[in-house]
Amino acid sequence: MNFDFSDDQRMLRDHAQRFLGESTDCHALRGMLDAGREFDDQLWSQIVEQGWLGVAIDEELGGLGLGTLELCVLMEELGRALAPVPFFSTVCLAAELIKHSRSPQGLEHLRGLAAGEFIACAxxxxxxxxWNQVNLRVEADRLFGSSTALAYAGQSDFAVLPALERGEPQILLVDLNQAGVRRETLSGIDPLTPHARLQLEGVEVLRLCAGEDAVRTMAQVVNQAAVLNAFEQIGGAARACELARDYALERYTFGRPIGSYQAVKHKLADMAVKIELARSNAYFGAWAMHAGSAAELGLAAASSLLCASDAYQFCAEECLHLHGGIGYTWEADCHFLYNKARLLAVSVGNGAAWVDRLLTDESLNALHS
Incomplete structure (x- = not known):
């Protein structure tokens, strides 16, 4: 079994790294936030032109017809660049929920999504x-209630949401530009990722799937989201490690770079070790997604997410500490990475729940039986 990416996928990674490196940086991020903009719409338009929104959408629906491995490659580079765009919510969540629901009406929405006509949240x-904790209820074919905090809900054209109808799980597609939709802007950990809560009062919906199909579809996409989140975190962790390394080489004290001191070297080595451990687990997750191995995807998703969260938070914290007092200032770049690490660690569920999932996974138990 081969866990590595193909030559074409590595070419995509190199292209994405070059493109994002030329299109955005932390100076641009500060300018965007100072101007009160919620995301980089110019970068988003360029990403649409690159065709990335359709990378995992079939060609007959206007996509590139590639797959989840290419999504992994792109998520790592978007994480490295701290790209302030709704790619994860639109492509990795909403589009995947629609795809896996196999609803004919829902699939038609993928055409507009692949063309960049829509932004979506999920x-x-x-x-x-x-499921019994869901605050959205369907009554007489209308949706009532409130969502959880959703990334880019304030900027989205439609949402894919879990709901209940007479106690039965549903996955619904909701047009957010209709009457009865109210968006409540929320403050969050990471200023680069706007969040909002949706308040819905009798809005029309499109059913994507229901019952056991909804439960299975949601479980599949949550596991995929954990793996894709892990790749985004690995990209960010690598960026934090590189930032710390560069500062250690250029910052002098007592006539020598601080990177020459053993304590600093060891911290940088610890960062590299955690990143490689996270990368190994994420590659396992990418393989499980691509191979369609449902039996192993749960284990792979949990191990990918937990290792990547540990690596990103460690690297972001140590990068900030290594910079000393200047690392806490708005002019330094460390805080962007630190805030993003804190958000991504909980954006697909809290770590304790994933630890429970990991320890109780049947495939893990089978390894020890």
Whole structure:
């Protein structure tokens, strides 16, 4: 079994790294936030032109017809660049929920999504949530209630949401530009990722799937989201490690770079070790997604997410510490990475719930039986 990426996928990674490196940086991020903009619409338009929104959408629906491995490659580079765009919510969540629901009407929305006509958000049933906790109810074919905090809900054209109808799980597509939709802007950990809560009062919906199909679809996409989130975190962790390394080489004290001191060297080595451990687990997750191995995807998703979260938070914290007092200032770049690490660690469910999932996974138990 081969866990590595193909030559074409590595070429895509190199292209994405070059393109994002030329299109955005932390100076641009500060300018965007200072101007009160919620995301980089110019970068988003360029990403649309690159065709990335359709990378995992079939060609007959206007996509590139590639797959989840290419999504992994792109998520790592978007994470490295701290790209302030709704790619994850639109492509990795909403589009995947629509795809896996196999609803003919829902699939038609993928055409517009692949063409960049829509921005979308999605609600997930993460391991720390139960279906009976959902606050959205369908009554007489209308949706009532409130969502959880959703990334880019304030900027989205439609949402894919879990709901209940007479106690039965549903996955619904909701047009957010209709009457009865109210968006409540929320403050969050990461200023680069705007969040909002949706308040819905009798809005029309499109059913994507229901019952056991909804439960299975949601579980599949949550596991995929965990793996893709892990790749985004690995990209960010690598960026934090590189930032710390560069500062250690250029910052002098007592006539020598601080990177020459053993304590600093060891911290940088610890960062590299954690990143490689996270990368190994994420590659396992990418393989499980691509191979369609449902039996192993749960284990792979949990191990990918937990290792990547540990690596990103460690690298972001140590990068900030290594910079000393200047690392806490707005002019330094460290805080962007630190805030992003804190957000991504909980954006697909809290770590404790994923630890429980990991320890109780049947495939893990089978390894020890």
């Amino acid at each position: 609600g997930l049933m993460t391991p720390d949530r139960e």
